[in-house]
Amino acid sequence: MTESAKNCAAHGLRARKREATRSAITAAARRATAQKGLNGFTIEQLCEEVGVSRRTFFNYFPSKEDAIIGHLLDEFPAAAIAEFLAGGAQDSGVERGPHGLSTTLLRDLYTLTCAMAAQLGFTKEQIHQLIAVMKMEPALTMKMMGSSKIREAEFADLIAQREHLDPDDPLVNMAAAVFGTCSHRASQAFFSEENTASYGDLLAGNLRLAQQLFNFSLLPFEGTP
Incomplete structure (x- = not known):
């Protein structure tokens, strides 16, 4: 060597x-x-x-x-990150859609995030305890909410690496923002006292709603980009 x-x-x-x-x-x-x-x-x-x-x-x-x-990247299993990054169109032969991103990006973001949730491995008891703590400590809740922008930037960096694009590319940032919103909403529902669904099911539901919204038959949007 x-x-x-x-x-x-x-x-x-x-x-x-x-x-x-x-x-x-x-x-x-x-x-x-x-x-x-x-x-x-x-x-x-x-x-x-x-x-x-x-x-x-x-x-x-x-x-x-x-x-x-914590830090978002610490929560992802190393193998899951490697698989996600290897799934980009340039390296794996996956086709790019008309938007310029690989057609499997959304699916692979979902798989990666579910791997993170599985690694965290919160029990129902721990989830309820954390809910109680956040209720008692509003400052902690606000700090966790504020970290969403940092996490969105970390998602954008991962997407940019996978898609071989600049981290400041508007398309990369929009993809991270949309997925981040779906993930955040799923987390809010998951950590609610009345929830009985898995994080994966909640995230999938939010992503399906987002797809329906953007696939809905609307008049062509002609606003200034």
């Missing part, structure tokens, strides 16, 4: 370790919040459970609330 290859391998290993540590902190923070409430545990206790120092914690997150929200 060349020196350059060794350096790349070492860099990749460090990146994976950082992602694993960050993901472990978020998972532990969410469990603790569901069981004890936001004020029921300290950052020191969280660090002890994960096996990291307080300094390490703050290298990843500025606050306990940010640790609970």
